[in-house]
Amino acid sequence: MAEITFREALKRALREELTRDPDVVIWGEDIVAYGGGGAYAVTAGLAKEFPGRVRDTPIAEEAIVGVGIGAAMGGVRPIVELMTINFALVAWDQIVNHAAKLHHMFNGQIKVPMVMRSPAGFGRTAATHSQNFDSWLASVPGLKVVEPATPYDAKGLLKAAIRDDDPVFFIEHLQLYGTRGEVPDTEYLIPLGVSERKREGRHLTVVTWGRMLVETMKAAKVLSGEGIELDVIDLRTLRPMDLSLAMQSVKRTNRAMVVEEGWRSMGIGAEVAATLQEQVFNYLDAPIARVAGLEVPMPYAKNLERATVPFSDDVVAAARAMMTNQY
Amino acid sequence: MAEITFREALKRALREELTRDPDVVIWGEDIVAYGGGGAYAVTAGLAKEFPGRVRDTPIAEEAIVGVGIGAAMGGVRPIVELMTINFALVAWDQIVNHAAKLHHMFNGQIKVPMVMRSPAGFGRTAATHSQNFDSWLASVPGLKVVEPATPYDAKGLLKAAIRDDDPVFFIEHLQLYGTRGEVPDTEYLIPLGVSERKREGRHLTVVTWGRMLVETMKAAKVLSGEGIELDVIDLRTLRPMDLSLAMQSVKRTNRAMVVEEGWRSMGIGAEVAATLQEQVFNYLDAPIARVAGLEVPMPYAKNLERATVPFSDDVVAAARAMMTNQY
Amino acid sequence: MEMNKDELISLYRQMLLIRTFEDKSAEMYAKAKIAGFLHLYNGQEAIAVGALSALHSDDELVTHYRDHGYALARGIDSRFVMAELYGRETGTTGGRGGSMHIASVEKHFWGGYAIVGGHLPLAVGLAYANVHHNTGRIVLCVLGDGSTNIGTFHAALNWAQLWHLPVIFLVENNMWAMGTAISIHSSVIEIYKKAAAHEMYAERVDGKDVLAVHDAVCKLAERARSGEGPSLLEAVTYRYRGHSMADSDVQRSKEEINEQKQRDPLTMYLTNVLLKRNLLTDEQESQIHHEVEAEVDEAVAFADASAEPALDTLYDKIYAQPVANMQIDGSLIRPAALYTGNGTHG
Amino acid sequence: MEMNKDELISLYRQMLLIRTFEDKSAEMYAKAKIAGFLHLYNGQEAIAVGALSALHSDDELVTHYRDHGYALARGIDSRFVMAELYGRETGTTGGRGGSMHIASVEKHFWGGYAIVGGHLPLAVGLAYANVHHNTGRIVLCVLGDGSTNIGTFHAALNWAQLWHLPVIFLVENNMWAMGTAISIHSSVIEIYKKAAAHEMYAERVDGKDVLAVHDAVCKLAERARSGEGPSLLEAVTYRYRGHSMADSDVQRSKEEINEQKQRDPLTMYLTNVLLKRNLLTDEQESQIHHEVEAEVDEAVAFADASAEPALDTLYDKIYAQPVANMQIDGSLIRPAALYTGNGTHG
Numbered sequence A, B: 001m002a003e004i005t006f007r008e009a010l011k012r013a014l015r016e017e018l019t020r021d022p023d024v025v026i027w028g029e030d031i032v033a034y035g036g037g038g039a040y041a042v043t044a045g046l047a048k049e050f051p052g053r054v055r056d057t058p059i060a061e062e063a064i065v066g067v068g069i070g071a072a073m074g075g076v077r078p079i080v081e082l083m084t085i086n087f088a089l090v091a092w093d094q095i096v097n098h099a100a101k102l103h104h105m106f107n108g109q110i111k112v113p114m115v116m117r118s119p120a121g122f123g124r125t126a127a128t129h130s131q132n133f134d135s136w137l138a139s140v141p142g143l144k145v146v147e148p149a150t151p152y153d154a155k156g157l158l159k160a161a162i163r164d165d166d167p168v169f170f171i172e173h174l175q176l177y178g179t180r181g182e183v184p185d186t187e188y189l190i191p192l193g194v195s196e197r198k199r200e201g202r203h204l205t206v207v208t209w210g211r212m213l214v215e216t217m218k219a220a221k222v223l224s225g226e227g228i229e230l231d232v233i234d235l236r237t238l239r240p241m242d243l244s245l246a247m248q249s250v251k252r253t254n255r256a257m258v259v260e261e262g263w264r265s266m267g268i269g270a271e272v273a274a275t276l277q278e279q280v281f282n283y284l285d286a287p288i289a290r291v292a293g294l295e296v297p298m299p300y301a302k303n304l305e306r307a308t309v310p311f312s313d314d315v316v317a318a319a320r321a322m323m324t325n326q327y
Numbered sequence C, D: 001m002e003m004n005k006d007e008l009i010s011l012y013r014q015m016l017l018i019r020t021f022e023d024k025s026a027e028m029y030a031k032a033k034i035a036g037f038l039h040l041y042n043g044q045e046a047i048a049v050g051a052l053s054a055l056h057s058d059d060e061l062v063t064h065y066r067d068h069g070y071a072l073a074r075g076i077d078s079r080f081v082m083a084e085l086y087g088r089e090t091g092t093t094g095g096r097g098g099s100m101h102i103a104s105v106e107k108h109f110w111g112g113y114a115i116v117g118g119h120l121p122l123a124v125g126l127a128y129a130n131v132h133h134n135t136g137r138i139v140l141c142v143l144g145d146g147s148t149n150i151g152t153f154h155a156a157l158n159w160a161q162l163w164h165l166p167v168i169f170l171v172e173n174n175m176w177a178m179g180t181a182i183s184i185h186s187s188v189i190e191i192y193k194k195a196a197a198h199e200m201y202a203e204r205v206d207g208k209d210v211l212a213v214h215d216a217v218c219k220l221a222e223r224a225r226s227g228e229g230p231s232l233l234e235a236v237t238y239r240y241r242g243h244s245m246a247d248s249d250v251q252r253s254k255e256e257i258n259e260q261k262q263r264d265p266l267t268m269y270l271t272n273v274l275l276k277r278n279l280l281t282d283e284q285e286s287q288i289h290h291e292v293e294a295e296v297d298e299a300v301a302f303a304d305a306s307a308e309p310a311l312d313t314l315y316d317k318i319y320a321q322p323v324a325n326m327q328i329d330g331s332l333i334r335p336a337a338l339y340t341g342n343g344t345h346g
């Protein structure tokens, strides 16, 4: 198995699915010509390999998503790229009131087999360009929401998302594109809606996903040196959300923490904490802690940005505090 | 003190503020001519009383909010009405990436003293027209979010919102417009960000707001007959969220429940539960329960809609279960 | 398309069916058999009937919420439409969608949509799908004058023109958007001129003249089918009733409405075409009336006799491909009764 | 407006300042003093300079993210602009906004905005505010060709025209939206034609000719001031560098770029106007060069010497009117260090 980047893993998933199914198309802003293919180069070269099936669109996210929905209704399987998740706000009505609702509202007559791919997160791009919105998307009935943390998961989940008959919002943290991991050459799929234990430990359950998994794994190393072993659950799919592993884990560790990059209020961490305390209340020796992004429109300045977004040291600090009962 | 409707209380707030400050204007779809003034008649007659200051707009929510923002930047104090909160999705980028961010992003140079008013909730209008979105709005740094439950609060909070220098999203549950309550003839304001105990009780803390307060108060009566006394906290403002009363209450009752109409996942109930268990963990004798709307695109059929939305009987059932430890 | 006598008579029958169905719906709404929003089509019948008669039965149709006329003109059983207005399991969407979301994908009617302008990009995408699959089918996308000011309108038109897709945007200009007159909501009154921003072919037609609408759509469909791309057709019309049953309609003057009723699409067609050309006798006309009334009465009887959707189907069809074996899932699996108590009351 | 000799020379000086400033910014970006997105204005200088010279200094200005040129042409101290690119507390927004959000409300520059099309409704609202307060000021709203396809574009134009507001929409048509050529993103290449959808007055001008831009904006400003309403001006131009510093620019051919450089706005103005009309000697020109370079060097020195914003100001100015005495508030009050540990690490 070769080590490849997260970006390359995604591209392979796209290429394999484009090859497998002539109904798969990719549309988005600047995915063809710009820099050879895509603001984050995920689609680089694909337009040449699949003439007519990878196309640049106007800047009009409401149309990118809406035209994608219509094509999906008609049996095409569009993958639409929103250049960053921030621009999904322009298409929010199409995502929430159209893509997510049509199957149920029309009593099953219409299907929307579409994938919306979008980079999320920060990178010195200030308030309007540094957001996540994972919790909003994951609260919408009718949507599926995926956010992988590793190249392996990225490839397997993206392929599954493309073959899924429902609208899937596929979130790619932009800080992950350059990360590397082993990805087999042979084909595999990872089913949506299944969380995974990424590290075994007996002291503290950490529920996380996306970039924060990487930070959590770094933190786990540090903490292990101090005798604190994290049990790390990667949600992978945010809707439907699989908390079965997390619940089992808490029954063993009796302590839980949720680590997320986005705003704390009404975040996925809130849901995980609320659900865990509902379900395994009697197993909890301490309140469930949340590490989350600070609720500030993201500032451009390096030091302020750094202070706003959680990193591994935040996870370390929070875990230490929990294990010494400083809550 | 006279009993007036929630609708009339809102209208009086608007009229008083239009009278007080010539910079206050009201814009929205069908707020002038249609049916005498407004899809829900809140602005009825105001256009005649304040010529040129209450205006019908094109159907283009992105512009209604965006033009409102620009006017607010320039020192006007616009109240924009979004005919229903569902249509706010069309303006989502303007709300989240513009209204909420400008003050901080431009380092205080720009202010956006604008109120967005919008009816929320259900009423046999099916999937795209029956939503709440309170939790999404309340998670946005830079926004303030208000949702009153009584005519008294509606008037005092709306006046405070209009005088506030920040963008305020003011949610009006459409089932409340016809409800009645006492409202003094003399002027009063209710500060944003302050929750209120609406009923005193010693067995169970219920945190709620908007229409669900009305249902909770009904439930409280039924439960009181059974010897269960609810301590009911009305959040009133959803951002910033004041949980101080709720925390104090739980320290006495040792049990808490959150009652909300919207989707359960990542709802305000999730945040309240997550925060309460963080803050008053050792006082909790039982998991914090959540009564919430079911996660279904709202069906039109009467029985299905009724099953999707929580009513007082759901609160009663959940409270009974909590008090008999059936969690 | 030249139409034969039967076809010409059928246009009248369809318009009459729509008019009668809408009047009956209003009645049933007043009786509280129907709830929520109910947007009636009285006065605009010539557009749906004229337009659909110009298309193939498998051309794709997408409309806004004022959709009963299109459903009936597309040949959807009026019983199923009425049952949907009632919210019954026999309705066109099993009671899920109600009045604003009538659909029959089998009949290539992809549904009525309730977010102003929201369906326009969908129609463009559907046109793409037909090109992609080389079906030869074109798309008719129906909207109102008030819906030409929202962002998706121009975003969709630009895309359709850029990609040269076979879609006809049919704007029913009834001069009002709810209670807002066109001069208050649009800088341009002649809606077809808006297509100029995309160099899209556009025309304006008398929307009360069923044959004129038919001819115009024939021509634009021909264009679309022969690869000449999208077009916009503005059909000038008027609705007789308020925006929806919730509308007191105080904003429009009685004079304006009465004046508009002078040019009634049904009467004009009956008098100026069918009777004048001797295609129909008075007797035949009253025969059609009886048939149509009987059909609508039967639709009501059917709806009345139909059951509400079963409560245990509430969670069905949220996903086309549900995820299996979720242990805890606020999103897919009904939370324990403890937390909601729902579904049993009411 | 007829300009005198000093004013004519000043146009050149401003364009040169922008060009020099942008080149230096690119250098500082390469040195990692500047991060994130950095959209440079090289090649388009004549538009900002020509347009702002045609307006009053208190007319309102709203632009997209390619905003350094406008900031400098509006007379904002280049030191503060460079400090903002660095993310320093002395920057125009104290390091909060960075390159895309330069602003000086004092100078009636309401900021650069980074969501394509998002600022257009804001500009319309600002125009309304000026009418409401009877200030006599008009609004200049700057955008790119690629931004004319998104919904807010037409929604804003319709509103401006309907309410007859004093706003000029200035479209810098540089023929590319990031890496997408105009023919791929817009059904209409001559952007000014899009205004026809609103019967809005529109013109096209050579965006490389600073005097032509100046004259066109003078005329449209005059219209707006005298109550004739909004207008759209398309200024045809070209940017020399990639979309932003992140752009490898492989999509545009060297030939295309070189051809465009033949008609350089600075060179053309210097040669065809200033030198030809003997308004400037070669010596004076090199004097200006020196001054401008000194100014830009000083801006860099200033930025380098400026401090980062203080960490404890992170929560400032999220609200203009913070709510007092919140006991628990995930939104306003920093969660206990326990839960985040942030702000201390580096």
Ligand SMILES: Cc1ncc(C[n+]2csc(CCOP(=O)(O)OP(=O)(O)O)c2C)c(N)n1
Pocket: B029, B059, B061, B083, B087, B090, C066, C114, C115, C116, C117, C143, C144, C145, C146, C147, C148, C172, C174, C176, C177, C178, C243
């Ligand atoms: C985005 C959005 N905003 C507002 C509404 C409320 N609304 C429903 S129909 C309508 C008027 C539409 O008028 P028009 O397009 O002319 O169609 P008509 O009803 O006249 O056929 C409005 C404002 C909506 N459904 N969606």
Ligand SMILES: Cc1ncc(C[n+]2csc(CCOP(=O)(O)OP(=O)(O)O)c2C)c(N)n1
Pocket: A029, A059, A061, A083, A087, A090, D066, D114, D115, D116, D117, D143, D144, D145, D146, D147, D148, D172, D174, D176, D177, D178, D243
């Ligand atoms: C809503 C939205 N979609 C996408 C982007 C990413 N983006 C930033 S600038 C740009 C190109 C804009 O081109 P144009 O309007 O021609 O302006 P130019 O950069 O050429 O001056 C794109 C796609 C964005 N900022 N906002």
Ligand SMILES: [Mg+2]
Pocket: C144, C145, C146, C172, C173, C174, C175, C176, C177, C178
């Ligand atoms: Mg209309």
Ligand SMILES: [Mg+2]
Pocket: D144, D145, D146, D172, D173, D174, D175, D176, D177, D178
């Ligand atoms: Mg451009």
